[in-house]
Amino acid sequence: xxxxxxxxxxxxxxxxxxxxxxxxxxxxxxxxxxxxxxxxxxxxxxxxxxxxxxxxxxxxxxxxxxxxxxxxxxxxxxxxxxxxxxxxxxxxxxxxxxxxxxxxxxxxxxxxxx
Amino acid sequence: xxxxxxxxxxxxxxxxxxxxxxxxxxxxxxxxxxxxxxxxxxxxxxxxxxxxxxxxxxxxxxxxxxxxxxxxxxxxxxxxxxxxxxxxxxxxxxxxxxxxxxxxxxxxxxxxxx
Numbered sequence: 001x002x003x004x005x006x007x008x009x010x011x012x013x014x015x016x017x018x019x020x021x022x023x024x025x026x027x028x029x030x031x032x033x034x035x036x037x038x039x040x041x042x043x044x045x046x047x048x049x050x051x052x053x054x055x056x057x058x059x060x061x062x063x064x065x066x067x068x069x070x071x072x073x074x075x076x077x078x079x080x081x082x083x084x085x086x087x088x089x090x091x092x093x094x095x096x097x098x099x100x101x102x103x104x105x106x107x108x109x110x111x112x113x114x
Numbered sequence: 115x116x117x118x119x120x121x122x123x124x125x126x127x128x129x130x131x132x133x134x135x136x137x138x139x140x141x142x143x144x145x146x147x148x149x150x151x152x153x154x155x156x157x158x159x160x161x162x163x164x165x166x167x168x169x170x171x172x173x174x175x176x177x178x179x180x181x182x183x184x185x186x187x188x189x190x191x192x193x194x195x196x197x198x199x200x201x202x203x204x205x206x207x208x209x210x211x212x213x214x215x216x217x218x219x220x221x222x223x224x225x226x227x228x
Contacts, residue, residue: 004157035218040201043158045215056215091157102148103216105157 002026004094004106007074012112013082021109022074025094031055032075033093033103034067043091049075082113126225133191135222137204142185144208148216149178149189153200161189161202191224199226 005024034046045059049069069075093103145166150158177190205216
């Protein structure tokens with residue numbers, strides 16, 4: 001497709017529950033990026049993929065966050081045992097050329113942890 | 115960590131006037147910059163980018179200026195229109211060729227007064 005698709009649009013989880021977010025990059029784009037945006041402020045980079053391989057995971061809180069991009073499947077971001085501070089909008093972006101080119105962002109998934 | 119910040123959190127301009135949004139960055143090694151526009155409830159939209167070997171780049175109604183001496187980036191929007199109302203983010207990548215993460219600024223909210 002010509003747009004990055006993210007599902008679900010909204011997700012509500014009780015503290016301690018698992019949350020799983022999905023992203024379908026634009027067809028033909030090799031790179032996928034995940035960002036966390038809290039309170040409409042700055043974006044925190046989480047992880048990037050080149051095809052199914054992790055490209056950069058320096059932003060990931062590894063103890064509870066994990067992500068995958070498997071062939072022929074949407075990419076996913078999973079949060080085990082969610083905490084209140086995980087409440088944010090999670091954006092996925094895809095790119096043909098990695099960080100040296102334009103990144104196309106999806107509409108985001110709003111995660112609310114109660 | 116890296117610091118990319120914006121001088122003004124909010125900016126109001128009259129329709130038809132020019133807008134200037136500023137951004138300061140801290141890493142003198144940064145070699146690639148992007149300006150994004152984010153409308154309410156949507157993901158960031160690429161506006162324009164610039165590499166560190168340039169000091170000015172023009173697009174349609176937008177111009178980005180880069181001053182590496184003082185580590186300052188600005189976005190100029192000519193003849194601002196109501197549709198330009200949004201939050202604008204600058205993003206910095208210090209390692210374009212190794213593909214590391216982008217660092218986003220806090221954002222400036224632009225309001226265009228009809």
